[in-house]
Amino acid sequence: xxxxxxxxxxxxxxxxxxxxxxxxxxxxxxxxxxxxxxxxxxxxxxxxxxxxxxxxxxxxxxxxxxxxxxxxxxxxxxxxxxxxxxxxxxxxxxxxxxxxxxxxxxxxxxxxxxxxxxxxxxxxxxxxxxxxxxxxxxxxxxxxxxxxxxxxxxxxxxxxxxxxxxxxxxxxxxxxxxxxxx
Numbered sequence: 001x002x003x004x005x006x007x008x009x010x011x012x013x014x015x016x017x018x019x020x021x022x023x024x025x026x027x028x029x030x031x032x033x034x035x036x037x038x039x040x041x042x043x044x045x046x047x048x049x050x051x052x053x054x055x056x057x058x059x060x061x062x063x064x065x066x067x068x069x070x071x072x073x074x075x076x077x078x079x080x081x082x083x084x085x086x087x088x089x090x091x092x093x094x095x096x097x098x099x100x101x102x103x104x105x106x107x108x109x110x111x112x113x114x115x116x117x118x119x120x121x122x123x124x125x126x127x128x129x130x131x132x133x134x135x136x137x138x139x140x141x142x143x144x145x146x147x148x149x150x151x152x153x154x155x156x157x158x159x160x161x162x163x164x165x166x167x168x169x170x171x172x173x174x175x176x177x178x179x180x181x182x
Contacts, residue, residue, distance in 0.1 A: 004085055004101070007131050009066040016123045019116060021069040021081065024062055028070055031077035031108070032062040040109045044142045046166065071107065071120045078116060079107030081124045083137065101128070103139045103155075103175070112147075118154050125155065129177030136176045143169045 010023025024032075033054045035041060042048040063070070067083040085101045103125065105117055125137060139157050141148035149171060157173030164170070 004066040004083060004131075007066055010069075011127065014069070014123050014127055016119050018073060019120055019123070020072040021120060021123055021127075022072060024064050024068065024070050026061050028077045029058060029060065029062055032080075033058055035079065035106055035108055038109060041106055044145045044148070044168075067101075069120070069124055071105075071111075071116065073111065073116065078111035079105065079120070081105040081117075081120045083124060083128050100138050101132075101135065103137050117147075117151055121151065121155055125175065125177070134176065134178045136174050138172065138174055140170050140172045143171050 014021040033051060036049050036054055036058075037051045039048045063080060067085070069081045070077050071079040071081055082104045083101050084104060085099065103121060105121055107117055128135075128137060138160070139152050139155075141152065143149065143162065152171070152173050155175060157175045159171060160174045161172045162169055163172060
């Protein structure tokens with residue numbers, strides 16, 4: 001099975017109508033800290049981290065790993081989209097057997113409501129379909145997160161199940177380039 005880790009990274013920037021998806025750079029550090037410290041962003045993710053902790057822990061070039069795209073609007077980072085293969089040490093309830101690629105995304109609150117998440121995730125999925133054709137991608141979100149559920153459906157994820165974790169119900173969906181085009 002091909003892997004994101006063997007794919008040349010970062011790929012050439014991916015351009016959409018309004019956005020650029022690219023690898024992270026040192027100039028993104030402040031935006032990464034803002035993203036991980038924003039309580040609104042982490043409402044369904046267990047809570048934000050403290051700015052002091054992030055200032056200490058975030059490397060000079062944050063998020064430099066295969067599968068993580070910075071979402072840029074007009075030259076400024078507004079969020080991230082990632083395709084992350086879960087290994088046996090980092091299994092999740094979504095893919096307890098490990099091995100599946102999960103789609104994740106976070107946007108700064110000022111970028112919410114403009115369709116940027118849909119545009120960025122569709123571009124990331126399209127890129128992924130070209131690199132690993134036919135391989136499915138999974139996504140999980142709390143059922144209480146209406147925005148994420150709507151996004152999953154817009155992208156073509158089909159419900160594959162629900163599960164309880166951290167005292168909340170979660171929705172689990174699967175997308176395949178063989179079955180849908182974002």
